Amino acid sequence: MTPRIPLSRPALGPLERRYVEDALASGWISGTGPYLERFEAAIAERVRRSHVVAVSSGTTALELTLAALGIGPGNEVIVPALTFVAPAAAVLTVGAVPVLCDVSPVDWTIDPVRAGDLVTSRTRAMIAVNTLGHPCDHRALARLGIPVIEDAAQSHGAAVGASPAGSFGRVSVFSFHANKAVTSGEGGCVATDDGDLAARIRLLANHAMSPDRPYVHHLVGRNGRMTNLTAALGLAQAQRWDELVDARRRIGDRYVDQARELGLGSRPTRRGVTPSCWLHTVVTAPETRNRMIRLGRDAGIDVRAIWPALPSLDLYSGRTPRPCPVAVGASASAAWLPTSADLTDVEIETVVERVLRPVAGASA
Incomplete structure (x- = not known):
């Protein structure tokens, strides 16, 4: 569907x-x-x-x-x-x-x-x-x-x-x-x-x-x-570069504000850097992340886990000379929220009310 x-x-x-x-x-x-x-x-x-x-x-x-x-x-x-x-x-x-x-x-x-x-x-x-x-x-x-x-x-x-x-x-x-x-x-x-x-x-x-x-x-x-x-x-x-990039950034900022109010995190950033908002990324405990995905699926909202860390894939598991705990941990705890330049206020509020708020309440 x-x-x-x-x-x-x-x-x-x-x-x-x-x-x-x-x-x-x-x-x-x-x-x-x-x-x-x-x-x-x-x-x-x-x-x-x-x-x-x-x-x-x-x-x-x-x-x-x-x-x-x-x-x-x-x-x-x-x-x-x-x-x-x-x-x-x-x-x-x-x-x-x-x-x-x-x-x-x-x-x-x-x-x-x-x-x-x-x-x-x-x-x-x-x-x-x-x-x-x-x-x-x-x-x-x-x-x-x-x-x-x-x-x-x-x-x-x-x-x-x-x-x-x-x-x-x-x-x-x-x-x-x-x-x-x-x-x-x-x-x-x-x-x-x-x-x-x-x-x-x-x-x-x-x-x-x-x-x-x-x-x-x-x-x-x-x-x-x-x-x-x-x-x-x-x-x-x-x-339309500036228009499209700025629109996604504003959406990301709204998600950040909502997540902060609800006690959820966002991906880390380095000082002096202006990231783009490709797909807004929420960071939380792995079990909470997985519940977000289930809630999204049930509500018709496409919330996804980010990529698996490459060492966890059979094709690449033998190509890691040293452990990669940060990559593995990030992969297990992060999820993407719907992010499009034309995402509406109603759609953003639906994501917050049907996905973010329920998991924040359950983990409080």
């Missing part, structure tokens, strides 16, 4: 419709076209990068970046133990080994001290995920001396001081999946200031076909292109 209040839904309007209909009318619906160029330029300006390559998904962006950096069999890539599975899966896809690192209790992003202990002669990079929209301690990670791929998939509109998420590391990636604050339905991008790296990623995303001579291939590539039709939707959303 479809939940009455979904976990997330895209906030689409007349601008999106106009751009998509224009792309349809033009006939440019595949992997080239003017909306792609405009979309890439809009994202580059937003995240203050010199080059952006739009691709078919955030996961594709990770895979192409790893391949462009020459990472493959025999190499290791450090990945946080608390994240959606895509970063670790991307490492396996290129034939390298993901090495799982625990997250910091300060902000639930990859712990720079623990990461430093995991660096070996085989380490080629780190994927630093801005977990739940909270930027990593990129300054500390940079001191480790290995290439950092900033996974900004969930952190549209986040910042460290005045520096926006997506501007850190040698290269950064975004996702524009339908549950993100800024969406193109599916889709992602790679952002970097390294022109040679951007050109290599663009080449690999287009079957590694020579730009000078069609159907000549000197490398093994793939089809990772974003379509002009997808970019039309993405451009409209990118032009």
Whole structure:
């Protein structure tokens, strides 16, 4: 049964419709076209990068970046133990080994001290995920001396001081999946200031076909292109960036106020950081978290547990050189509440009254 209040839904309007209909009318619906160029330029300006390559998904962006950096069999890539599975899966896809690192209790992003202990002669990079929209301690990670791929998939509109998420590391990636604050339905991008790296990623995303001579291939590539039709939707959303990001942040602030009144917690944050509100996260005792999910299901409200810590998955359980207690604990105690830019006051109040207030009363 479809939940009455979904976990997330895209906030689409007349601008999106106009751009998509224009792309349809033009006939440019595949992997080239003017909306792609405009979309890439809009994202580059937003995240203050010199080059952006739009691709078919955030996961594709990770895979192409790893391949462009020459990472493959025999190499290791450090990945946080608390994240959606895509970063670790991307490492396996290129034939390298993901090495799982625990997250910091300060902000639930990859712990720079623990990461430093995991660096070996085989380490080629780190994927630093801005977990739940909270930027990593990129300054500390940079001191480790290995290439950092900033996974900004969930952190549209986040910042460290005045520096926006997506501007850190040698290269950064975004996702524009339908549950993100800024969406193109599916889709992602790679952002970097390294022109040679951007050109290599663009080449690999287009079957590694020579730009000078069609159907000549000197490398093994793939089809990772974003379509002009997808970019039309993405451009409209990118032009509404502040509106969409601010709306989710206001919703998150309301949840925080309500949770505080009821004695429930929120995910930890680091001083000097402005997180984005991708999906608002409530933190409580594991048994209370599980009851929230049951209450939501019974009321038609899509409340979900966050991802399992990667070491708890059979595919990754042997890839953790050291225990990851912070990631495991966070995974067991956190849940997402419905978060969309157009979530109504009535819907927010329904979540509070049918989910938050009952569990707070029971645990008091």
